[in-house]
Amino acid sequence: MKRTLRTTLLTVGALIAALGLPAGAAHADTTPRVDLRVLVVSDGGPATDAIAAELTAAGTPYTEIDLTRSGRPVIDAGFLADTVDGRPRARFQAVVLPNDNPFPAGSAEMGALAAYEQTYDVPQVDAYTYARPEAGLQYPTQGGYSGSVDGVRAEVTAAGKAGPFGYLDGAVPFEDNDPAVGESYAYLSRPVAGADFTPYVEATIPGRPTKGTLVGEFRHDGRRELVVTFVYNQYQQQFRLLARGIVEWMTGGVHLGASRNYFAVHVDDMLAADDRWNTELNCTPGDVDCRDPGATPDPIRMTPADVDHAIAWQNSKDFTLDFAYNGAGSVDHREDNNGVDLLADKLIADRDEFRWINHTYTHAFLGCVQDTTVVPWRCATNADGSTRWVSRNDISDEIADNRVWGETARLPLENGELVTGEHSGMKVLPQQTEDNPNLAPALDDNDITWLASDNSRESAQRRIGPATTVPRYPMNIFYNAGRVAEQVDEYNWIYTSRAQGGSGICEDNPATTTCLPAPLDTATGYADVIVPLEKRIALGHVLANDPKPHFIHQSNLAEERIAYPVLNGVLDGYQALFADNTPLVNLRMKDIGAELQRRALWQAALQDGEVTAYRIGDTVTVQAQAGLAVTATLPTGSTVGGAAFGEAYAGAVSGWTPSTGAPLSLTLPASAEAPAADSSERPAPATDPAPEVRVPAGVTERVPYTPDN
Known part of the structure; x- marks a missing residue:
């Protein structure tokens, strides 16, 4: 036994030497360089994919190795570390594995990783592992639990709040969106007696008064592991709640990239009136596609009392809220009501309570000229067959006239922001396959820099003349509904089969995620089905570090004010989950556009290998091209150029700082421990493979795996 241990120790010692640190006390003060990059070792499963997605969204660089692919790089000492300018370099600040040991017995790669982690104090995340002594936990059969945790309410422990999960209020609810589908599987157990294991997230073991660990830190053999014992994908709320803490734990709170929770709501058609859905005709009188001869428009418009309610709610x-206004709506109302418009008067009096966006003067369609003699409409054509386009002057007048109306009313405008009616002017499939060529010049005429687009049509930013688009999420609260019964009736019509009296859209497109097996009850369907679903979708965007705004319409704040249950669900749900140090970020349109634009440039620079960053002691050095905004998350008290870096968020500081092309130096506070080289002999790490991790088929196949589900 002693001989075997000595042989293994010699092997580990050889690996440590190969990692670039000469053995011996004379070199103990050598401070290594640690590159700010994460190594993600994937088995193709949803857990490692989820962590990789979190790193991507934050802008944190990583290298991924897929164990299922032939010809992949071999993980050895040379892959993990080398020497730069005579200084030992650790090429990765953290390691993510599918489980605590995904390699075969006696694997040289696992041995290299263990030695690397020991030498450079590099932490390891076990993305989803079986509870077993090698991971610091008892087997689930020893008073623990293996099975579904759908609907379980987990809790962050005191150690978790004091550590990497201090941004959470405590509760970590697990989703249970479909009782017929297994969504989350977990192993709940207690730490092995004598193990150096700190639980961070726990849940009550079914049938027992004790709690079992779902996330915890295991320290052994000179290594640190974050052990996660439940499976997840990147869209599930339980992962989204814990993702920030996983990244902060593995990076020690020092990494490139940043993550915040954003929510903005644009209310379109302010001052105008929205036509109402007709529950008998199954269309909207006044809309170009509602050609029934008995169709009579029935407009919905806010009142001064609705404005008071909006202010009190805010x-x-x-x-x-951001109000996207149409000035002609007020002009027309005054003409029809002897010069009186109480709504406009109220909004103007309370203009500073809201943010305002130019939504064009009359809400005209600014793309092709619409031929409404057919349903659906089509683009009108000239005699030669070419498309007839709304002119540059007409588009410019819509923008300029509305701006003048807003300036006359002294609305606090940002003149570079614009929302066109129905996002028109940009391509609209299937009828209009390209942008109106007159749109870009008209935007230039009016100095428009940020143009709203529909995220369901185009999810990425793009340039249109001088403007950059800001994709917005449409909420499934319909523009033509001011009452619950109307909303549910239209929802039923859209998302049920033709045999049930619906549109049949789900039969034509089975991928539609909101299809209904049967019509909803018009009295209860909104509160029981639509509100929870819309809240979940919107909150999912909030928790995904996604600053894109959502949009509804003024009709949804009128009459029965049907938008508020969904908005309350998002805001109250958020408040119940997060600590005060992690507030919801509520930006206006131009700031959202700038954030998205900076991110796109940053991601491109990372993909092109144009960013290098590393840490030596208490100094982080970033090399990037001149003009690129650099983003990072650092401990509170960090500085750049002698000034405080970033803004406080979630117990850290994060933000952007410009690069001049010269090395950018950021100084960490003394409280931020630097990785220390350690070449002393340690007990050999275990290299036995983990038992096959049980993943029920429902987890990877039946749970919807899309951004909205």
Whole structure:
């Protein structure tokens, strides 16, 4: 036994020497360079994919190795570390594995990783592992649990709050969106007696008064592992809640990239009136596609009381709505009501309570000239067959006239922001396959820099003349509904089969995620089905570090004010989950556009290998091309150029700082421990393979695996 141990120790010692640190006390003060890059070792499963997605969204660089692919790089000492300018370099600041040991017995690759982690104090995340002594936990059969945790309410422990999960209020609810589908599987157990194991997230073991660990830190053999014992994908709320803490734990709170929780709501058609859905005709009189001879428009328009309600609601939620206005709506209303428009008067009096966006003067369609003699409409053509386009002057007038109306009313505008009616002017499939060529010049005429687009049509930013698009999420609260019964009736019509009296869209497109097996009850369907679903979708965007705004319409704040249950669900749900140090970020359109634009440039620079970053002691050095905004998350008290870096968020500081092309130096506070080289002999790490991790088929096959589900 002693001989075997000595042989293994010699092997580990050889690996440590190969990692670039000469053995011996004379070199103990050598401070290594640690590159700010994560190594993600994937088995193709959803857990490692989820962590990789979190790193991508934050802008944190990583290298991924897929164990299922032939010809992949071999993980050995030379792959993990080398020497730069005479200084030992660790090429990765953290390691993510599919489980605590995904390699065969006696694997040289696992041995190299263990030695690397020991030498450079590099932490390891076990993305989803079986509870076993090698991971610091008892087997689930020893008073623990293996099975579904759908609907379980887990809790962050005191150690978790004091550590990497201090941004959470405590509760970590697991989703249970479909009782017929297994969505989350977990192993709940207690730490092995005598193990150096700290639980961070726990849940009650079914049938027992004790709690079992779902996430915890295991320290052994000179290594640190974050052990996760439940399976997840990148869209599930339980992962989204814990993702920030996983990254902060593995990086020690020092990494490139940043993550925040954003929510903005644009209310379109302010001052105008929205035509109402007709529950008998199954269309919207006044809309170009509602050609029934008995169709009579029935407009929905806010009242001064609705404005008072909106202000009181904002104050109670510490949240600001963005009102996208159409000035002609007020002009027309005054003409029809002897010069009186109480709504406009109220909004103008309370203009500073909201943010305002130019939504064009009359809400005209600014793309091709619409031929409405057919349903659906089509683009009108000239005699030669070419498309007839709305002119540059007409588009420019729509923008400029509305701006003048807003300036006359002294609305607090940002003149570079614009939302066109129905996002028109840009391509609209299937009828209009390209942008109106007159749109870009008209935007230039009016100095428009940020143009709203529909995220369901185009999810990426793009340039249109001088403007950059800002994709917006449409909420499934319909523009033509001011009452619950109308909303549910239209929802039923859209998402049920033709045999049930619906549109049949789900039969034509089975991938539609909101299809209904049967019509909803018009009295209860909104509160029981639509509100929870829309809240879940929107909150999912919030928790995904996604700043894109959502949009509804003024009709949804009128009459029965049907938008508020969904908005309350998002805001109250968020408040119940997060600590005060992690507030919801509520940006206006131009700031959202700038954030998305900076991210796109940053991601491109990372993909092109144009960013290098590393840490030596308490100094982080970033090399990037001149003009690129660099993003990072660092401990509170970090500085750049002698000034405080970033803004406080989630217990750290994060933000952007410009690069001049010269090395950018960021100084960490003394409290931020630097990785220390350690070449002393340690007990050999275990290299036995983990038992095959049980993943029920429902986890990877039946749970919807899309951004909205």
